[in-house]
Amino acid sequence: MAAAILSAQVQEQTFDPGALQQVLVTADSGAVVTFTGHVRGGAGEAEVTCLELEYYPGMTERSLLEILEDAATRWPLLAAAVVHRVGRLAPGEPIVWVGVSAAHRGEAFAACDFIMDFLKTRAPFWKKEHGPAGASWVAARAGDDERAARWQSPADGAG
Amino acid sequence: MAAAILSAQVQEQTFDPGALQQVLVTADSGAVVTFTGHVRGGAGEAEVTCLELEYYPGMTERSLLEILEDAATRWPLLAAAVVHRVGRLAPGEPIVWVGVSAAHRGEAFAACDFIMDFLKTRAPFWKKEHGPAGASWVAARAGDDERAARWQSPADGAG
């Protein structure tokens, strides 16, 4: 099959999931799976009034594209795209979007899930939460590493 | 947590995935996963010029809601919705949309995948393909039953 159409974008401005999804649909797309992440506001002492996102210009875009390329090697994808925001975001705002289109739903679900797991554990982004008690860097979560470890082989992931 | 907001809709007219997704987002939504299915056109002798969708008014909507309720019991969802079209559709047109919002991505991915598997194997819809060689009813796929059998217990599915 033809090579998948891949796109990775890092930006400060917000995005429109509906418009991003339309770009993924090709004549053979039977299944489109999307993930949209939103900034969570927390509550009480953990309240987040603002989330600040730092990244590594150059390496971050390259890393995102490599994750998409890895996904397109593991599953027969038609298109895959990621948009990740940086800068200062308010609770509720969309922060990340991943979309995958494929002929069938199995590979679209698996690839979208895989891309998010690797984005969380490989792509150089760092979150700092601002709240009533000041600002603090978000710690990496062991659960994210465990989720990413599910994809040891293409056969496991495609199951 | 509060009960999830659930919605099931069967309709002839098309739908806008972006607009449907917006309705799912609540103040606590950290993760939104959507699935959009499109009519596949086939090729050669299997070319499909038109797909006809029949359903069982009353039972179909009830069945879809039961699937959403089952998903909301298995995972802590904030909202879940399904829209399924009936009548005559052309290749490329969107036919089904499933969206799930939750605090975290693990449950949003699992629930969306689960809802599609059960929709495919439980909800009373029947497809008839029209093509150059005439019309024929689509046969149920064993692969769909196998995918649905993955969700034997909540623990398996949430993995």
Add this chain to the structure above:
Amino acid sequence: MLRVLFFARVREQLGCDSLELPWSTGHATVEALLSSLQQRGPNWQAALGQPNLVVAVNQQIADSAARLQAGDEVAFFPPVTGG
């Protein structure tokens, strides 16, 4: 009365999408109703004798042993293929 519905290929094979029958002891179970309907002719025997035929009683999937009561809605259809 019993309301009986047919969908998709079954509907086409029978040339019938719904019918009403008086409830009777001869229609006391899904199995009895099926036997009675299959008497209507070879296409009824064939369409309702398919091993993968699905039955719903009052819009819930049921099996052939399910008991029927006056006022019930019974539907026969092939395996579903939506999504």
Add this chain to the structure above:
Amino acid sequence: MLRVLFFARVREQLGCDSLELPWSTGHATVEALLSSLQQRGPNWQAALGQPNLVVAVNQQIADSAARLQAGDEVAFFPPVTGG
């Protein structure tokens, strides 16, 4: 020259986001570069001595044994937390 970048908490701890160093045999590996940088003071020793410190050479994840050449871009940062 070597271009050295610091991100997130590491950047804040050092009060420095980038610096340029002449390449030398004392900076022939990531490990040697780290030792040299840690001489700069207690905050450098602490920030660059964290066990979970990540290093990238020319925008690819590397380990402390990676060799460095003039013109390389080396980055130090904490575990990533995007998405």
